[in-house]
Amino acid sequence: MNTNTVIKFHEVGEPEVLQYEQEAIKRPKNGEIRIKVEAIGVGFGECLYRRGWYIQETVLGGSLGNNAVGIVDAIGPDVTNVNVGQKISLIPSFQMNEFTVYSEYAIVPAFSAAPYFDSLSIEENASIWMQVSTAYGALIHYGNIDHSDTVLIHPSSGGVGIAAIQTAKKVGARVIATTRNPDKVNSLLDYGADHVIVTSTESISDGVNRITKDIGVSLVFNAMTGNVLNELVEVTKPGGRVIQYGGIGGEDTPLPFASVIGKGITIQGYTLYELTYEPSNLEKVISFVKEGVESGIYTANVGRVFDFSDMVNVHKYLEAGDMAGSVVVRVG
Template sequence: MAKIVRFHQTGDADVLKLEELPLQEPGEGEVRLKVEAIGLNRAEVMFRQGQYLEDPQLPSRLGYEAAGTIDAIGPGVSDFQVGDRVSSIPAFSMQKYGVYGESAVVPAYAVATYPETLSAQEGAAIWMQYLTAYGALIEYGQLQSNHYVLIPAASSSVGLAAIQITKAAGAVAIASTRTAAKKQALLDMGADQVIVTEEEDLPSRVMELSAGHGADLIFDPVAGPFLETLAQAAAPGATIFEYGALSPEPTPFPLFAALAKTLTIRGYILFEITQNPERLARGKRYVYDGLQSGKLKPILDRSFALNDIVEAHRYMESNQQNGKIVVTV
């Protein structure tokens, strides 16, 4: 038996239940993990609420990222063996798989070893954040050292990963945050500049900080009417990557700014990278190299016990965090 987190209806964090269920045997092409740590992501909150890209099949498990040890291997798996220390990559559907719990079965293609120098908590804080930022900024954005990169909602784990990747390329990382509460933390965690949007005009500040050039790449999880503001802050020929929908409001297309500046405004999701073997291989190599060199370093915010999974989700929804929220099993 193992303690597994499931929910039987969509809704607020209280729908999450810790249940005793029989250990699941891995099937063809699958491995089973004895989970040590879980990394929380905004996608899981949205999935639990029934507001994600796919609908849960109830009762549903959830969770993309876990670190642990392989304790069982299904038929057809040759790249791993029992005892391997691995973490899971968000390369599967939560309609079929979920890693919240003491045990998790996932596809073998969706696990990877991670550096021995990292703890299990750090191992559970790698793939979602770094591959999401890598895909937009490196794979598609072709980030260069002379670029200005604007990173809204920068205190999230993905936002901090984007700052680290921008700095690793020698480019300028301009973070934005709604209130001044997180400004100093963002500076301490590597941002070159931080714009507090409740106090400052974002387009004017971006133009000031870039000597009138604007942001070459914008990596935005907010959307909504904020997209018009971002378009005003963009450089000619810039690309705006929209990878989230934190705003509950509709997202109007900023036509005139897009025409005047010949902007590319692109919807982007992590699965473009993790479900394409060649892109995933390039992304994994980039992340491995960055972790080994120290240019990439997971930033952990707060740890919860598995029994406190409801409180962990509530904390994520409070938007207080700077970095990754983890659950220790």
């Protein structure tokens, strides 16, 4: 096979701007590897990038993704950490405007190679690295939470939210999860949440105050935009922290200045990349994830599996905002 099917886009906009194209299979350069992609983990950030709203500059004529599972079928010069024929996962540690992962064959930096877990399925491997790494960076690397903390995860039913529940429980913290769908309560409890607030029937502030007896939480892990910070700061303890990692909703998010100052709250913007761009951090993330998988802390959280030919509908599903677990695309 001499051609490679890739998904690119030449204008920002709705999911329909994604196009399937054929190009010659390329050789990896110095420090790069080529993988035959078996599955791609996709996330909402890719929708933002496609619309030109992401933290990374959108490059037209480019592709998407940085989270996949595949078999190494070629290595460039000076690559020593993987071998041809080895099955690997990718840990998101490069910008989407640098490499093409929505493809049958992907060339990526060799340092992005992460272990493939034989105890997990291909889809589960594709769902774990981005999600757990994101949660680890916020809750452990920056948040430094432990058994004395109560953490609010908003929302909780997507792949990163579930990984955040499991990460917080790994270090013994108490977890308050949120969902707008009452049908998801039992699954969130099964993943380890101690309490679940159904935001379609109870406000976050009422729920947190009820659960904590008006004490509040020490850390909020939030992906929503809009006026949500008012309520999240209200339920955060004095001296606590709100970590904003996502942009679901795509709205302006006003800062409740008086409450933040009055309570000494830290509002921290966060992305996975500030963690994974640093090689010494990558070693810590990989060690943490391996320990969690091998001990059974991180269990399967794959929600929907799509075919590679259906990527437009994958993006529509992500933008509908009613995920239950991670979204994975099978290739080939």
